[in-house]
Amino acid sequence: MKRKVLTLLTFVFIQIIQAQVQGVNPLLAKDSITQNVWVDSIMKTMSVDEKIGQLFMIQAYSNKDKKHEDFISNMVTKYHVGNIIFMQGTPDKQVVLNNKYQELAKIPLMVGFDGEWGLDMRLKNTYRFPWNMTLGAIQDTVLLQEVGKRIGEHCKRVGIHVNFAPVVDVNTNPNNPIIGNRSFGESKENVAEKSIAFTKGMQGVGVLANAKHFPGHGDTEADSHHTLPTINFSKQRLDSIELYPFKKIFGAGVGSVMTAHLSIPALETNPKLPSSLSKSVVTNLLQDQLGFKGLVITDGLNMKGAANYSTPAEIDLAAILAGNDMLLIPQDVPGSIRLIKKALVEGKLTEERLNHSVKKILKAKYLVGLNKYKPIATENVVKDINSPYDEVLHRKLIKNSITVLKNEGGILPIKNLKDKKIAYVSLGSDSGSDFYEMLKNYTKVDKVSDKHLSVLNKKLEKYNLIVIGFHKSNKNPWKGYKFSNKDLVWLQEIARNHKVILDVFASPYSLLQVSSFSNIEGIVMSYQNSKLAQELSAQALFGAFDLKGKLPVSIQNEFKVGHGLLVDGLDVLQYTIPEEAGVSSEKLSIIDKRIDTILQEKMSPGGQILVAKDGMVIYNKSFGYHTLDKKLPVKNSDIYDLASLTKILASLPMIMKAEEERKISLFSNLGDILPRYSKSNKDTLLLKEVLSHYGRLRSWIPFYLHTKDSITGENSTKFYRKKRTPKFSIKVAKNLYLAKEYKDSIYKQIVDSEQRKRIGYKYSDLGYYIFKEILERKYKRPLNKLVEEQFYQSIGANRMTYLPLNKFSKEEIVPTERDNYFRHQLVHGYVHDMGAAMLGGVGGHAGLFANANDVAKIMQMFLQDGSYGGKKYLEPETVHKFNKRYYENKKVRRGLGFDKPQLNPKVKATCGCVSDVSFGHSGFTGTYTWADPATGVVYVFLSNRIYPTMRNYGLVKSNIRTKIQQDIQDAILMAE
Template sequence: MFKNILTFFFVSIIANSWAQKDPLITRDSINQLKWVDSIMNKMTVDQKIAQLFMVAAYSNKDQAHINEIENIVRKYQIGGLIFFQGTTEGHAKLINQYQAISEVPMLIGVDAEWGLNMRLPEVTRFPYNMPLGAIKNNRLIEEYGRSVGHQLKRLGMHINFAPSVDINTNPANPIIGNRSFGVDKNNVALKAESFLKGMQGEGILASAKHFPGHGDTAQDSHKTLPTVDFDMDRLDSVELYPYKYLIDKGLTGVMVAHLNVPAIESTNGLPTSISKKAITDLLKNKLNFQGLIYTDALNMKGAANFAKPGEIDLAAFLAGNDVLLFSENVGKGHELIKKAFQEKKFDENRLDYSVRKILKAKYWAGLNNYQPINLNGLNKDLSNVQDELLMRKLVANSITAVKNDNELLPITHLESNKIAYVKLGEYQNDTFVSRLKDYATVDVISGKTIDVVLDKLESYQTVIIGFHSNGASAYSSYKISDTELHWIQEIARKHKVILDIFASPYSLLQLKSTENIDAIIVSYQNIPIFQDLSAQMIFGAMDFKGKLPVQINDEFSFGTGMEISQIQRLGYSIPEEVCLDSDKLTRIDSIAKVVVEDEMAPGLQVLVAKDGKVVYRKSFGYYTYDKEQPVTNESIYDLASVTKILAALPMIMKAEEEGKFTLDTKLGEIIPSLKGSNKEDVSVKAVLSHYGKLKPYITFYKETLDPETNKPLDTYYKTQPGGLYNVKVADHMYLRNDYYDQIYKEIAEAPQNRTLSYKYSDLPFHLFKDYLERTYQKPLDVLVDENYYASLGAKTLTYNPLNKFNKSQIVPTEDDQFFRYQLLHGTVHDEGAAMLGGVSGNAGLFGNSNDVAKMMQMYLQNGYYGGKSYLKTETLEKFNHRYFQNKGNRRGLGFDKPQLDEREKATCGCVSMHSFGHSGYTGTYTFVDPETQIVYVFLSNRVYPTRENTKLATNNIRPEVQRLIQEAIIE
């Protein structure tokens, strides 16, 4: 018994000693070695040789290819397969099919340097290594490695031929470039360590490449044999550095490149992939690497030009490789290796050495307990929201501002900063332009010549120039044409310029001078997510954090990168980033479809933001039931009474903040027309709380109609403007200019309600329009635009939208057959506001959901937005307060609040009492909740074709959507 214990003790010591050096030894080393021995003892020489081969497989090829692979696996019992293009389901089915006929489970590999999307487009995409090299936080790279590892594991794979640890010191390198973490050996090594730590932690074998270093070549080893002509000191200190570092960190595999490196291999033209000096002498003996050694693909010209199929396999094995990758002729290779064994060119110990490593790797990867791939939920698992969130984090942390003269980034002062965008490059830019326009009016300028472009740009202060390369490939050209370089310089001479490069940072090498270019951003890849987040950063919704991973002459050194803080503008993301469940939020889609199908409204917009991020923004249905024009996110709605809190109230708060009145000020003190009236002693606090005994509304228009025909009287209206008739009420309908005074006279003379109680009224907001315009000596529409909308970038928030927008962008409201006798399309629905020229405090404002959200987000941020303070925190707290709650009044000052009585339906009843917002007669609604930091906007035209359609309210649709939002919060 003592002898057995002693034996076990010494075996354990030996195994642990190996584990320190051998990265393929697992913690369960005793059972691992037993399993390896059990397989080895059953193998013939032929079977051992077959283990060396890893053959290329596809799931997008024909049945002949499938039969060929199946025959190779069945006949030779090869060691593995490397999968390339296809589909996730196709790969999974074939892997299961091939594994089922393999006596020893095969290692399944893939070249997935930036995740499975490199081969399978339906899988979540991750960035190239170059942008990853720009990320300061290496924990994100480890997280990325874990996600890639999870992807591969789920698809039944065991090896990723990644990471590339080439140090890209040559900008002209045609094959590495974006695949490298950059120019700095320490950064490359640390990024690679983090990646393999994450991936190997998920049970996926890593394979650092391209040994001994492919970073300083100007040729592609797929096409020829590149030369790396440095002495051994340089190679040791630069190219080999990451390998030495990673070997010490438990690297499980190395892929050897097809390179001509005279300092290592003196035989002219002998590729390193079949060089014993490179593989056995240097990698195994000098660097003491004991993991798996793979050839680079043997069909590449860098190797294939040197020897024929089969011959190259033998040469690679004799040089010291363990795995022969992408053999072009397994039968011939097997035959020649067997023949060399028989001729004693190597012994069985040499063969066993590689086969034992392969089998140890199989145990390490879990193939001792092989299970077929579960096809259920495969696509969902490989395209999950966690990976999408990670992709967003990686991109957000990589985008790099290398120059920012005069703090041009982020763009501010939108009210006075006229912005244009000019595109360079021939590839897609839609996402970038669309997102820029979410923040401000950004005009796209184009022309065939620079003179034409400069002429068009004459009135613009800031020009964003985007260079858009081909984002489809890591090998795409990053070069800016000479013509485009000239355009950059000429535009920069006359304007403030932000140059955004959606390509390799090496594009900057072509700029002869950056003196006149105020800001330069490197956004690395021309794909939608980089375009989206880069645009958000330009406008200050996100921080700039990236650091340049390469050297750009003497101007932009490695590590250059401005850390520019965001300025609290709305960002755009996915629900899970702000702890909302996207699946639950999609239930809003179902309600929206019911609204359209049951004709509660022809169409609608719904927006949800949380923590300053818009995460749900959709449009449904059409402008009318004719279904001719679909609603888009850019469509503009009549906001009706939401005008009260988005136009009148912010100016009222500003005036109160400036001390022009107090909440206890009586109306007679600030509104001359009310002196001596029954409203003279009503306080500001009371009327804004709808607790001032004022009538709900006055039908001003009825006095202007013929009592017999109910048609507008010629005394008051003309079909064309001119003379005394210039107040536009609707198309071809102009009211007398002096009727303004009559409206305010009617308000002053209107009787009060008999009892003092909560009674919602439009009249205070008519009155405050007059007060604000007299106080500030400007029309209300001008006041709110100058003080709020223009600087917020809320370009669609406007009165009388036909003055700014084409009718096709504006959603119609009611087909009015009692006053204006026409379809109201671009003119305000509310009759009283219409008679005031479309501008009132109670109604008249138009806008889309995105711009409504900007105002509401400003409120939520205590009056701060986009680097500017609009209102004081205490002002908002003062107005978002119930002063008459003990009287059963739920209202704040101007703001609606959650109901106090469950019979009311102001909200879903599931938001906090700190929530505030407003609803509108046309079918609009917006509410924010400071406790959950949620902004909710619902816009519709439920009054089309007639206001008799009350189904939206009777079905409680708007609060019901609010309830779904609350239920989507992830606790």
């Protein structure tokens, strides 16, 4: 009884679907009366030959010679061919030829294209979106509609009217050689939903979609390009699986369908007759039973699945007799015309039947605007179809597709970086370089490889997390995706001995080969090995955004279709293009011209500029060279002497932390904290005053001058040696060691120094000598160790450090000045500031080195009220407390440690375009960083403008750093 009820319900459901489809005519325009008038007026003027010509869509190329162009022209003028499908070539040439062929046509040509993932499927210099399998993992169908719309807009721009997409095949067979990645997956509901959304997007901009390959090519193990595949299933199975998405998309109004070359015994009694040529399939099933009223177009008739059946002309006639409206890529147009005309004479084909298809074709032409045909504009074609918006959309698609299959122990996202020693191992036959380079933006990651597994495992012993990237070719969706036997063995052996995250940049079917996942803690499916997929997946591993993709196919019983773990992101930097952050890339590109000026006028040999907005890095470029000899180009990973940026990137975070932990108070007197100041002229100075540069301290003391021989002017042997000894142990520079007792002399000079008599603002380095001493006493640790342990390691700022030569090679460190007054050498890898150098390279005011990326991390942490990467470093109240002017009524613009926008318009501390809540600092070596909570902007500028000498003031006098700040602001306004 239950079975009968279910059968009845199924029958009713089918009837309802068919009734819905019967009422949909996707070829009817909103102004259908006018449409019919136009169609009838054309029909009245057409000869039989012209009508027959409308049935053909011949292939045209934009990368062939004049002979081919003449052939197409002849087809249009002599044989009245009414439609063309463009194949390989370039968009510029295609537009030119499109206009040429249209000019020759009596009735405007309908132009087709096979662009499932965009124009890139056929044309060079065009945009490529992800394969359908990748899109099948996305849960937000609005994104599918957006990609359909954008592909449709690209098509329209180059004169295409019907795009042969989407693929509606349900890929239930992992061994399918031709569909696979072209399918949205194995779930019929998911395929239907994604196909409909894509179709709505594309047809919404006036380009006909095409549902293919009817009645379903998803469960074959043969390629119809080379042979006739057999689908040996019952009608019930076909109706339940293969036909399901077709029925749904017909009901949603898809404009055309493509009939496949398949042998389907359950639908066609002649097993050798391709379904595309079967009246039982094309007419009885597709049009009568399912009620499809749109254009019916064959798959390519040059494919062996059809071409092996008979002669080209006989195949074309058979396709029309079967019920197709249009013949795609016919191989013998003249012969087919003769045979069709003969069939008309003999009564095998009626003129009524011919008119039926011609009218449908003309209605479709009206629907896509060919009743008001205009030539396609030939200017800026490539630019128009490769806009930043395309990449923004592409990024959204990838972000939403990345799927987490396993997350044992919460290994994802990677956090607690202080405790992580990470290695990257690349498997597969393609490159993972973009993945690796992006991983390194977040923390120290070493690429480890070897020809021998035993040696590799030995190398990996010092790491506690291994990221394995499996990379296969992304050239096209048919490329091989399988693991080699070697890769499978290596994967299991590495996973047996280490904590592993496996990131797969290939078809999910590749995981079918993996015998066991038990030793793999994290599994991420990234689907494709494109540059964007690699970069975004690397970001995802560190929590740049939420992960919410769902597997579009099953991996045996291990991971079922629809499986996907939700993983929340962390508040870490993302790396993207300006438009994703609401900034104009065109406007922002003026920075490149500023760079040209810097280099041409030798304001600095080179530098780094980084811009982030709302946590997204939108500009991150290195320019020029380390020195004027132009031997070593600057790389993003190279580190610069940050000079006074040290104050807010090293000392200030520790001061804030100490204040939170009540180790110090902003209202404490120096004399109360440091006994040596208790009887000095600074004993009553408040820490708040010193941090605000309101403590009447001298700006600086040239300590090094006091260590020179008064007669020779050279460094006195009383204080210096060329080699380290127990007594001379402070390394100032290469082959220059200072007596260790002199550190006390430096602090004594500060204690004894005269105070400025005039009360008011005066920028001073001396306060940070004092803060260094306070912090080191309170925490009983050197300042460089403190900030490394408390901030840099866990935040992933592995390229921010004091004493850089202890961690990096000289090739990674940009030199500063050719010093001829103190160290008498090129200062390279040692702090430029003389006082900090005399403290051994670690000063509270100077000594820090970093690249722009790591500076941005600390500034973003401040911008995010003390949190970064899921960890709270400082309380929000603390950040707000320090980012505040306490002596504004005394004309002091500074906050506590932070520089603030100028109060005096004549001062150029900023561009004057940032908000009052913004903060930052500048550095003597040519550095600058600023963050603005009002706009979410972090800006970093690093240079060695003091090369070859500190007298090189071009960068300072030009105010180019703050001009770039204005450029950033203008780019935001432009975008809005």
